[in-house]
Amino acid sequence: MDFKDLADLIFPNAKPVEYYEEKYPSRDLKEGAVVTRVAPSPTGSTHIGTLYQALVARTIAKQSEGVFFVRIEDTDTKREVEGGIDNITSSLNYFGLGPDEGMISGSEEKGNYGPYKQSSRKEIYESFAKKLISEGKAYPCFCTEEELTADREKQERIKRRPGYYGVWAKCRNISPEKAIERIKAGEKYVIRFKSPGNEARKIKVSDGIKGKITFPENDLDIIIIKSDGLPTYHFAHCVDDHLMRTTHVIRGDEWLSSVPLHIQLFEQSGFKAPKYCHIAPIMKNDNGNKRKLSKRKDPEAGVSYFAEIGVLPEAVKEYLLNIANSQFESWRKGNKDKSIEEFQFQLNKMSVSGALFDFTKLFDVSKNVISRLSADEVYNYSYEWANKYDEELANLLKDKDYSLKVFGIERNNSNKPRKDLAKWSDVKENIRYMFEKPTEFDFGKIDGDEAKKVIEEYLKIYDINDDKQTWFDKMKDVAEKCGYAREVKEFKASPEKWPGHVGDVSTVIRVALTGRQNTPDLYEIMQVLGKDEVEKRLKDM
Ligand code: GLU
Numbered sequence: 001m002d003f004k005d006l007a008d009l010i011f012p013n014a015k016p017v018e019y020y021e022e023k024y025p026s027r028d029l030k031e032g033a034v035v036t037r038v039a040p041s042p043t044g045s046t047h048i049g050t051l052y053q054a055l056v057a058r059t060i061a062k063q064s065e066g067v068f069f070v071r072i073e074d075t076d077t078k079r080e081v082e083g084g085i086d087n088i089t090s091s092l093n094y095f096g097l098g099p100d101e102g103m104i105s106g107s108e109e110k111g112n113y114g115p116y117k118q119s120s121r122k123e124i125y126e127s128f129a130k131k132l133i134s135e136g137k138a139y140p141c142f143c144t145e146e147e148l149t150a151d152r153e154k155q156e157r158i159k160r161r162p163g164y165y166g167v168w169a170k171c172r173n174i175s176p177e178k179a180i181e182r183i184k185a186g187e188k189y190v191i192r193f194k195s196p197g198n199e200a201r202k203i204k205v206s207d208g209i210k211g212k213i214t215f216p217e218n219d220l221d222i223i224i225i226k227s228d229g230l231p232t233y234h235f236a237h238c239v240d241d242h243l244m245r246t247t248h249v250i251r252g253d254e255w256l257s258s259v260p261l262h263i264q265l266f267e268q269s270g271f272k273a274p275k276y277c278h279i280a281p282i283m284k285n286d287n288g289n290k291r292k293l294s295k296r297k298d299p300e301a302g303v304s305y306f307a308e309i310g311v312l313p314e315a316v317k318e319y320l321l322n323i324a325n326s327q328f329e330s331w332r333k334g335n336k337d338k339s340i341e342e343f344q345f346q347l348n349k350m351s352v353s354g355a356l357f358d359f360t361k362l363f364d365v366s367k368n369v370i371s372r373l374s375a376d377e378v379y380n381y382s383y384e385w386a387n388k389y390d391e392e393l394a395n396l397l398k399d400k401d402y403s404l405k406v407f408g409i410e411r412n413n414s415n416k417p418r419k420d421l422a423k424w425s426d427v428k429e430n431i432r433y434m435f436e437k438p439t440e441f442d443f444g445k446i447d448g449d450e451a452k453k454v455i456e457e458y459l460k461i462y463d464i465n466d467d468k469q470t471w472f473d474k475m476k477d478v479a480e481k482c483g484y485a486r487e488v489k490e491f492k493a494s495p496e497k498w499p500g501h502v503g504d505v506s507t508v509i510r511v512a513l514t515g516r517q518n519t520p521d522l523y524e525i526m527q528v529l530g531k532d533e534v535e536k537r538l539k540d541m
Pocket of ligand 1: 038237249251252
């Protein structure tokens with residue numbers, strides 16, 4: 001009786017690994033093309049970290065004319081939630097990060113290297129585990145939970161490293177005969193990897209993001225097939241990324257410490273290890289403490305939050321590129337109108353420690369993105385958002401022609417559009433005065449009687465048909481008439497001569513019409529409000 005008999009007993013029907021090697025041949029890609037993936041577990045709403053990894057992985061694949069795929073890692077059935085896969089695939093689609101291959105919905109996939117859902121790959125893992133067992137590189141372990149717990153406690157007590165290794169790896173030297181006997185007797189078991197490592201030896205790894213790192217070799221005999229017959233993450237990663245011909249494993253840096261194990265698994269399986277690239281997580285500043293974004297505490301950790309507050313997916317992606325690559329910002333400055341797809345992303349320029357999530361920066365980026373949209377686009381996006389999240393705004397926007405004029409202010413015919421919208425949830429307060437008469441007025445340094453006089457004088461000469469120059473000249477006329485300086489310049493030269501200048505006069509009109517001291521171009525606002533509404537609002541004042 002030898003290892004081969006043991007392997008045959010455990011996995012009698014497993015196909016030879018050659019079958020899969022042939023079925024999933026090396027990819028025929030141009031020199032230098034990289035194959036990347038994102039491999040989330042369907043454990044709930046999509047985390048911003050998944051999006052971040054997908055963005056980086058996809059960008060790297062695209063710019064090398066390689067392949068980006070989505071694999072669902074659902075071998076931990078206890079953590080899986082209903083609809084989890086749909087959640088991931090639809091989030092990726094929503095953010096324009098759909099894959100070339102892999103899962104595209106809860107039940108569909110595309111591509112020749114599937115199945116792309118680990119729970120559908122059981123037979124494949126069995127083949128590769130069988131090969132390892134038959135070569136004496138993996139073995140059945142019969143240790144019970146109680147035995148393992150007792151060993152762990154003992155290790156703690158006598159201050160030894162925890163884990164299943166060396167003398168603690170009790171089942172690693174059970175002979176095939178004995179193992180066969182115990183299996184036949186109905187004993188429960190898992191399959192463990194027989195690590196050839198020695199903790200005292202070091203290995204050097206060059207991570208695509210973190211750079212050169214030295215680790216102790218792995219010597220843990222980790223579980224590769226659990227008692228439920230499904231693989232652990234470690235083994236599934238090794239088999240899948242080999243067969244799917246992944247060249248670059250871009251993943252969260254919580255896996256960094258597993259690299260020595262993973263490299264060993266690849267070696268022992270006879271595979272070429274991929275290039276590892278470990279991304280630092282997005283962090284949050286919590287009262288001076290830097291911590292990982294948490295779905296429980298931080299709404300921005302869940303990607304659906306951005307749709308809810310109405311930040312465009314494009315803006316979120318652009319923001320993530322900003323925190324991912326320090327040169328992105330200067331590239332954007334020099335390439336204002338280019339698509340982010342044209343930015344040459346460099347993995348080795350990613351930050352080694354986690355970048356902080358910064359709403360101010362996100363909204364800044366987002367304002368720029370929205371400033372590049374046409375009035376039509378702004379209308380369509382905000383109306384669509386409003387129909388989902390804000391009925392009151394949806395009602396305001398019902399009159400499409402008028403709304404388009406409102407969104408066209410300082411946008412149509414402007415080469416420097418205003419940057420006052422960061423998200424669709426800002427729209428209502430931003431444009432409300434264009435739809436409803438304001439109810440609160442603060443004229444600043446001008447008192448009520450003065451304001452009244454200015455409005456009265458203005459009403460006498462207001463004409464909707466005036467061009468902008470005439471309109472402005474009339475403001476100056478009113479200023480003069482009410483005893484204010486016609487020109488800001490002359491006021492500044494001798495401020496003691498006047499109570500204010502033409503700017504203060506237009507502020508009165510602005511506040512009377514909009515309830516605000518700060519608005520986009522007043523001339524345009526008045527053109528859009530129209531003669532009747534302007535006169536009505538001024539008279540009501
Ligand atoms: N399923 C693993 C996770 O959710 C993926 C790690 C990887 O990308 O390999 O963290």
